[in-house]
Amino acid sequence: xxxxxxxxxxxxxxxxxxxxxxxxxxxxxxxxxxxxxxxxxxxxxxxxxxxxxxxxxxxxxxxxxxxxxxxxxxxxxxxxxxxxxxxxxxxxxxxxxxxxxxxxxxxxxxxxxxxxxxxxxxxxxxxxxxxxxxxxxxxxxxxxxxxxxxxxxxxxxxxxxxxxxxxxxxxxxxxxxxxxxxxxxxxxxxxxxxxxxxxxxxxxxxxxxxxxxxxxxxxxxxxxxxxxxxxxxxxxxxxxxxxxxxxxxxxxxxxxxxxxxxxxxxxxxxxxxxxxxxxxxxxxxxxxxxxxxxxxxxxxxxxxxxxxxxxxxxxxxxxxxxxxxxxxxxxxxxxxxxxxxxxxxxxxxxxxxxxxxxxxxxxxxxxxxxxxxxxxxxxxxxxxxxxxxx
Ligand code: DGJ
Numbered sequence: 001x002x003x004x005x006x007x008x009x010x011x012x013x014x015x016x017x018x019x020x021x022x023x024x025x026x027x028x029x030x031x032x033x034x035x036x037x038x039x040x041x042x043x044x045x046x047x048x049x050x051x052x053x054x055x056x057x058x059x060x061x062x063x064x065x066x067x068x069x070x071x072x073x074x075x076x077x078x079x080x081x082x083x084x085x086x087x088x089x090x091x092x093x094x095x096x097x098x099x100x101x102x103x104x105x106x107x108x109x110x111x112x113x114x115x116x117x118x119x120x121x122x123x124x125x126x127x128x129x130x131x132x133x134x135x136x137x138x139x140x141x142x143x144x145x146x147x148x149x150x151x152x153x154x155x156x157x158x159x160x161x162x163x164x165x166x167x168x169x170x171x172x173x174x175x176x177x178x179x180x181x182x183x184x185x186x187x188x189x190x191x192x193x194x195x196x197x198x199x200x201x202x203x204x205x206x207x208x209x210x211x212x213x214x215x216x217x218x219x220x221x222x223x224x225x226x227x228x229x230x231x232x233x234x235x236x237x238x239x240x241x242x243x244x245x246x247x248x249x250x251x252x253x254x255x256x257x258x259x260x261x262x263x264x265x266x267x268x269x270x271x272x273x274x275x276x277x278x279x280x281x282x283x284x285x286x287x288x289x290x291x292x293x294x295x296x297x298x299x300x301x302x303x304x305x306x307x308x309x310x311x312x313x314x315x316x317x318x319x320x321x322x323x324x325x326x327x328x329x330x331x332x333x334x335x336x337x338x339x340x341x342x343x344x345x346x347x348x349x350x351x352x353x354x355x356x357x358x359x360x361x362x363x364x365x366x367x368x369x370x371x372x373x374x375x376x377x378x379x380x381x382x383x384x385x386x387x388x389x390x
Pocket of ligand 1: 058123124225274275293294295331
């Protein structure tokens with residue numbers, strides 16, 4: 001009798017094929033599991049569709065043609081990672097959970113002396129779309145290479161496409177030789193003692209009255225942390241920390257969004273506000289900001305106004321619960337209106353990691369409104385957009 005082989009070659013082939021199919025399927029499952037996000041998990045690694053941690057810090061969002069575009073600072077590892085080594089990055093998404101890397105849309109320049117030379121500081125890029133010109137307009141905080149944070153400029157880049165490439169146009173200190181709209185004639189010529197000791201009552205009074213405003217009148221006002229806001233009537237505004245980060249300025253942009261009209265106002269002189277993030281709900285403007293403690297988190301503050309030109313009132317800290325006094329270890333960068341949902345806004349904050357900037361985390365949390373209508377931010381370990389349906 002012929003001896004039967006323990007495993008026929010046909011059987012072996014079948015088992016191997018089955019094994020291969022199972023292995024392939026489980027790989028695919030793992031890949032999908034890694035790539036597909038169904039919720040926001042503030043503070044955790046947030047992978048893009050290539051399974052890499054999103055690299056768009058100090059970001060802002062443009063919604064255009066049914067797609068969200070997230071622009072931000074591309075950080076690198078190590079001690080130089082907070083200066084611009086690469087440029088401005090962009091990601092796109094239709095559901096806000098899953099983001100596709102669109103690459104570097106404004107690269108740094110390798111030309112010595114260029115405003116955006118590699119090693120300069122490029123922070124908080126924001127992009128808005130101009131209907132009249134069909135251009136995508138990016139403004140960002142720029143510090144010239146080798147000058148620390150002394151230049152305090154805002155900078156402009158434009159593109160014909162949301163995902164770039166953006167062409168660098170200019171950098172400047174805004175509103176040179178312009179007084180704020182509501183600044184009294186009498187204060188414009190008032191003299192101050194340049195030796196006034198910082199943080200003393202007389203120094204506060206001098207700041208309030210515009211001592212630094214006068215100092216920078218000729219060359220333009222300082223502009224550091226910034227945001228852009230397009231109002232319902234199509235007018236755009238540039239909101240920035242000015243006067244040595246002591247006072248926020250809101251400036252109107254020209255119709256093409258590529259310049260300043262010279263109309264501007266000051267908010268909370270000597271209030272020491274950074275990281276402005278403005279949004280509008282039911283005809284009320286809300287402005288969230290942080291204090292000034294470098295990369296360390298601090299307590300957020302919210303303001304409200306019926307007109308963008310003010311008067312602005314303080315609503316205090318919008319964050320509630322554990323670690324609310326540290327904005328849940330984050331700093332505001334943008335407040336995102338969610339499309340297709342009523343009264344749905346997302347607080348976007350950065351949890352900076354200056355020792356290794358590329359590892360910075362994103363703190364996205366829903367903005368909710370209490371019985372009096374005041375915006376509040378609660379912590380959630382994990383949440384999704386259905387929170388806005390309740
Ligand atoms: C706080 C600002 O909000 C950041 O954008 C950055 O400029 C750091 N300060 C630098 O210390």
